[in-house]
Amino acid sequence: MIMHKDYFSRNKWLTLFFFAFVSLNFWWIGCGQKGPPRPPHRPLPPTVKDLSYVVDNQIVELSWKVPGADDRSASPPAGYKVFRSKLSAEESNCEKCPMHFNEVGDIPIPVKRPDESKPEKLSFTEGLEPGYRYIYKVVVYDEDGISSKDSNTVKFDH
Numbered sequence: 001m002i003m004h005k006d007y008f009s010r011n012k013w014l015t016l017f018f019f020a021f022v023s024l025n026f027w028w029i030g031c032g033q034k035g036p037p038r039p040p041h042r043p044l045p046p047t048v049k050d051l052s053y054v055v056d057n058q059i060v061e062l063s064w065k066v067p068g069a070d071d072r073s074a075s076p077p078a079g080y081k082v083f084r085s086k087l088s089a090e091e092s093n094c095e096k097c098p099m100h101f102n103e104v105g106d107i108p109i110p111v112k113r114p115d116e117s118k119p120e121k122l123s124f125t126e127g128l129e130p131g132y133r134y135i136y137k138v139v140v141y142d143e144d145g146i147s148s149k150d151s152n153t154v155k156f157d158h
Contacts, residue, residue, distance in 0.1 A: 045077050045140040048151035053136065055128070055156065062136055063123040064151065075142040079108040082124050085135040092133035092157070099135060128158045 046067035054061045062082065082105035091097060105124050128134065135155045140148040 042146065043075055044146065045075050045142045045148040047148045048080070048138045048140060051136065051138055051151045051154055053154045053156065055158065058128050058130075059125055060128055060134065060136075060156075060158075061123055061125045062138070062154070063121055064138060065121055067140065075144075075146065077109060077140045077148075078143040079106060079141055080122060080124075081106050081139045081141060081147075083137050083139065084126070086129075087133040087135070089131060089133075101135075101137065130158055133157045 048064045048067050051062060051064045053063075067077070081103055083101035084104045085099045085101045087099075104126060107122060107124065124138075133155065134157075135153055137153045138151040
């Protein structure tokens, strides 16, 4: 079988066209799926783990130890937000109902002067109304407004 010169010439052009087509498709597809930009990973502020309370007459005092002294990788706290869920007697009986927390306090940490020591414990006080179930939690935030995970919750009926 004898091949003609036109066959090889045409085959060379088809091969060149094929590789150009494949190359352009790789250029068009790119390196992967594009998505919205994501901020760089940053450690969260430390979490309050020992939230406790004391009720005296019509006032609750929440207290907690300042977290993060032993965790150098976490971003330093700039303040604490206190959240409360206040449920009536009917709402408190519903175990599967969602809890809605409202911010009731913001405790900024003042810029420390060199002669001051850091407080080891913080507290927050608030008046109570009888006939409600109260649930509190505390969240730490850093100077950029990034929040930690929720603290443990405290619950009590008043």
